[in-house]
Amino acid sequence: MELSERTDLIAMVCAVLGGVAVLATLWRRPEEDEAAAVARLARAVKSIGEPQWLSSLGGDLKAIDVTFAFRPHAGVRAAALPASPAGRLERVVEDYRELRPRRMVITGEPGAGKTVLARKFVMKLIEVRGEDEPVPVLIALADWDAGEPFHDWLVRHLQHDYGLPLASARRIVAARMVLPVLDGLDEMDATGAEPEDSRAAQALDALGGYQDGTDPAPLVLTCRSREYDALEAAGSHILDAARLELAPVTPDQARDFLALRGARRPARWQPLLDHIHDRPSGVLARSLSTPWRLTLAAVAYQREGDPAHLLAAVSEREVADRLLARFIGASVANSPKGVSRYTSGQVHRTLRVLALSLGSGRSAGSDLTPLDLGRLVPRRAVGAVIVGTMAGAALLHVSVLLRWNEVAGPTRLVTCAGLLLTVVMGLTAGSLTTSCFRLPGVPKLGSSLWNIGLRRWLRKMPKSWSGAYLLVLLVFMTAAFLGGFPNALGLVLALCGGATLIVLALPIAAVAEIDRMATGPAGGLRAFVWLGAYFGGGVLMALTAYAKSQDPLMLTSLGLVLSVGVLMEAALLAYVLYLLLNRRTLPLRLARFLDWSVSAGLMRTSGAVYQFRHREFQEWLVRHPEP
Structure with missing residues (x-):
């Protein structure tokens, strides 16, 4: 193929990609008005809340009618309480509507039913709310950092949890047509954290400034009694709120x-x-x-x-x-799938290994993330694999310099630079932790988050690095492969290889627009799998190119891909080693098991982590090695 023909082909491909990007950027759906957005959110809350309610009660619709009492604050500003509160689960909405302002903190001992009360409150209020009243939305507080504005965090969850378009979510949050029901203030910090410097205290400070015009905006919050008492003693509680204490x-x-x-x-x-x-x-x-x-x-x-x-x-x-x-x-x-997928003995042993990974006693943690299990693998094992791969990559660079000693110009420069980089990374790999690289989480296939991420990326692609990255990638790969394959087969392989990398690069670019917390606890694991597939594709393409063209540049490129890839995949590598070392008690598809455990009511999710259904259950597993 002549040089002019190759140039024309590259220009044509770039023009097609540019045209697609422009059309995608210009494409917009008509925005819905405030009333339609509020109605959509109310329907979504009802449809999502019903199965959550059933799951929280262990598969039955009947909940215990717990009682509560409003706990007066001594010497501080508090909401005006109902004249004659009912103090029952079934009438919590009536009591809430008499508060002025409508701010309520639900407290109770572990297992007292705070989350159940919050879910009942949401479902009851959805049934009786008027068109001009805000929609109650239950959100776990664990993934909120006070550095993110509360309005932005709320908008993000309306998009992710309830599928609202960005413009609609912003509109109804700005109009204060959302009533945040915030669950788990006590789960924002590790056990034993000092109240003064805790994330919970920062969250309360930020929520204190959440207002509707000149008045405090309505909200509901849940927290364990002891933790909220400590926050009150430190002066971090919410003013102008009523405290509701659940009774035994x-x-x-x-x-x-x-x-x-x-x-x-x-x-x-x-x-x-x-x-x-x-x-x-x-x-x-x-x-x-x-x-x-x-x-x-x-x-x-x-x-x-x-x-x-x-x-x-x-x-x-x-x-x-x-x-x-x-x-x-x-x-x-x-569980409908439990009998055919897992036995009770398998489930017990697997959950016990996971409970032990969180520690025991008062110092035991509660948040479980699959990728973080890799920290339990001996550092020598992970380091040996990383250094071994680095050594193999260095040998590739050395072989290029020895076999093609007459190589000069850019190829020799790239080879020498690659060898130096590989040696430096190999020497420093032992001091790196498996969590040095944090990627945006990847949603499950079929999740609505893909739609959100792709739309955001396409809207800003002309102004972002992502669009330039993809175009440069396509030009580079096409030029490299057309130069190495002077026949029709080479052209086909070049286009297929370039298309493969583009297809893998699109999700990587798109998920950069999605918050890591929104993708759930397994999102980080899927991100590293995507990245591993990307590096694997690069290795295969470099090997194919070298076999066809015998170009030393392809061989030194293979060494670079191997060294950089294994270093960035250190967290996934450690996780895989952890599964292999515990293969007798842990399933290889651990994330699928954890998702099943959530659906079976044995575990739950809170933001970007898994947690055991109750701390008592977690401690019992540590004490009982066998079913």
Whole structure:
């Protein structure tokens, strides 16, 4: 192929790409008005909230009607309380509507039902809200950093969680037509963090300035009692808010709840219900005094087993152990996919390994991210693989210099520079941690986040590095391969190889526009898999080009791709080594297992991390190695 023909081909491809970019940039959907956006959000909250409500109750629609009391603040500004509060789960919306201003903080002990109350509040308010009232939206606070403006964070979650277009989300947030129901203030910091310097304190300071005109804007917040007491003592609580404290479950409430949940097998449940009635201060009644324990009991004996087995327990700890011993098996049996995919023994052993990875005792963590498990692999193992790959890349550069000693000009310069870079990276690799490189998270295939990311990238592509990067990449690859393949087969391989890299580069460019937290706990893992595929494609193309053209530049390019690729993939490499070292207890597709555990009610997600359903469950797994 003549030089002029190659130049024409490159120009034509660049023109086509430029035309596509311009058309994509000019394309816009008509923006919806405020009323339509609010109506869309209300429908989305209802449709998403219903299955979440079912999951939070262990597969049943009946929730315990927990009671609460408004806790007055002494000597500080607080919201005006209802004249005669109902103090019940079923009427929490009525109490909230009488607050002035409508700011409420829900507090309670671990397992008291704060999240359940928040979800019930959202579902009830959606049913009765008027057209001029804001839409309640439940959002986990774990992924918010006070450095990000609260309005922007709220807009991001409306896009990700409820699929609103960016313009619509901004419009209704600016109009204060969103009521933020913020769950898990106590989960923003590690256990034992000082209140004064905590992320929770920074969040409260930022929320204190959230206003509607000249008035405090409505919001709802949940937090454990002890953590919020510490924040209050440090002067970081929200002013002009009412504090709602959840009360322990009474024996009568526990009996009513278990009678409803055990309606399929009333004869089996009757001895336990009679025992609670006859001994309201006994061990069993005290053990079942929180919504978490009651839901645990309902799930454990939902379809099989005898609840009267709990009557023989002599302590609250023993009651909890007996319930938790059945929790995994019952959850697997109740899960539609659990029977065919995992056995209860597999689930127990896998969850225990993950619980141990978080530590034990009071210093144990609660946030689990798959990629961070690589930190448990001995540094020598990861370092050996990295240094070994670096040595192989260095040998490629040395072989180029020795075999083609007459090479001069750019090729020799690139080879020498590549050798120097590889040696330097190899010497410093041992001091690097596996989390040195953080990539934007990648959504699941089919997620609406792809649409959001691609739209954002296409809108700003002419002004961003991404568009120039793709054009330069295409020009470089086309020119390199057309120079190395002077025949038709070479042209086909060049176009296919360039197209492969472009297809892989588009998602990488697009996800740069998506917040890492929005892609969920497995988003970071998928990002490194995408990057690995990109480097793998580069290795294959360099090998193919060298085999066809015997060009030393292709061989030294292969060394560069190997050295840079293995260094940037260190986190994924450590994670894979962790799975291989624990292959007897951990599935290779660990992220899929964790997602299944969330759907089965054994775990939950909070922002960009997985967490066990309850801290008590996590600690029980550490103590019990076998099912």
